[in-house]
Structure formats: structure tokens, C-alpha cells
Amino acid sequence: DGSDPVGAAVHAAWVKHDVAQCGYCQSGQIMSATAFLKSQPKGKQPTAAEIDGAMAGNICRCGTYARIRAAVADAARALA
Template sequence: MTDFSLTINGKTHHLKDVPQDMPLLWLLRDQLNLVGSKYGCGGGYCGACTVHMDGMAIRSCSIPAAALVGRQITTIEGLAEGADLHPLQQAWIDHDVPQCGYCQAGQIMSAAALLNQQPKPSDSDIDQAMAGNLCRCGTYTRIKKAIHHAAEQLAYDATASKGGNS
């Protein structure tokens, strides 16, 4: 057991008596009540547990929480800004992406990491970035449309904030 601090969704959490090998997923869900990330496979293969570490998509089921000290962790709960949904979250709604919804937090987090690195992704970029996220309901076509839509919205927002759209 060990004590350490993690920064999750911009807030520092001081954790006590945590097993050093406890996966981040269980720390998030069981100790911090951040339950958006889901348990799927437990081996980092399905993507349901995807979160960001310093803006990069990682599988929270397969990395010990203690290994993330000093890193910025963002979960699906931290993607929106207050009541304002992230453009991906809104695109998911607009394109009616979720069916059962179980994989969707991981899908959105992988898509957000992609858009952080590649603001105008091609279909091939999306396929490559999302390949590790499985959806048993098969909403892949809607996921791709939603990612393209969010990319367009983010580009529009960036232009508007620079005064390009008056």
C-alpha cells in the first residue's frame, strides 16, 4: 500500500493506502466515483476504459495508478467544460451514435486524442486511431461521421475565436 497524489480532470486527489499495482480504472471507479470509463476486457484490448494521460489515449485497465504520478489524467467526466459538452460529445448525440452505450466513453476519449493530434483526420486516420476501440453494436459508420462533424465544429470554433467569422 502506498500514498500518492494524482491530477485527474484538473483536480489533485491525495490517495492513501492504495495498492501499488491497482489499475487506474479501479481507482477511478471505486475510489473516486468517476464511473464513465468502463471495464471491458481487463487487458487493454477493447478500449472501453480509455482515458487521456497528458492528452494521449491510454487504457486505464492495464496501467497502475501509481505509475501516473506527475501526469495529467482526463476522463470522460473531464472532457466537457462545465455544462458545455465537448464537440465530440455533441456530435455523438447529433449523429445518434450510441446504441447500448457501453463503449462510448472510450470511443469518445480515443477520438478526442486523435483530434488533439490531427485536427482534420482522414477516414484512414480515424480507422487507425479507433482500431483499438471495439463496439459490439457496430456503430462504426456513425462514429466516423461524428468524428468528422466534431473536427469541422472544432475548426469552425477556432476560426470564430480568432475573429474569422463575424
């Protein structure tokens, strides 16, 4: 609903980076990204490897992994 700052940052980054294609995996991707960013110390910028590890349980058949990684990193920067 946008009242959670981490969820709102992830949503904004998802839109900015045009992550969704078919939409099949998006709910799981967004939940994983939000949980990952909530688990990070305030202001910590995760590495690409950390993002990949956190998101590894989600399969995207469209292959938008680079956009997913960029969106998670962007959301982390917005929360810093």
C-alpha cells in the first residue's frame, strides 16, 4: 500500500527500471527484494553478489535479472 518505506522504494525502483515483463514472477521477486533490504543494516549498499544471492530463489523466465539487480540496488540507495 506504499506505507512501508522499503516496499515503496522497491516498487518505485521496479517501475523505474521497467523490471516486469510477463509478470509471472514479480510478486515473489518483490517480496524477496523487500525482505532482503529490510534485513540490511541502515545505509548499507549491498554488492551485486549479495543481491544475486538474496534473489537466487526466484526464477524469471523472461531473464530480467540485470534489471532486477539494478532495481534492488537502486532501492537500497534510495533508502540510504
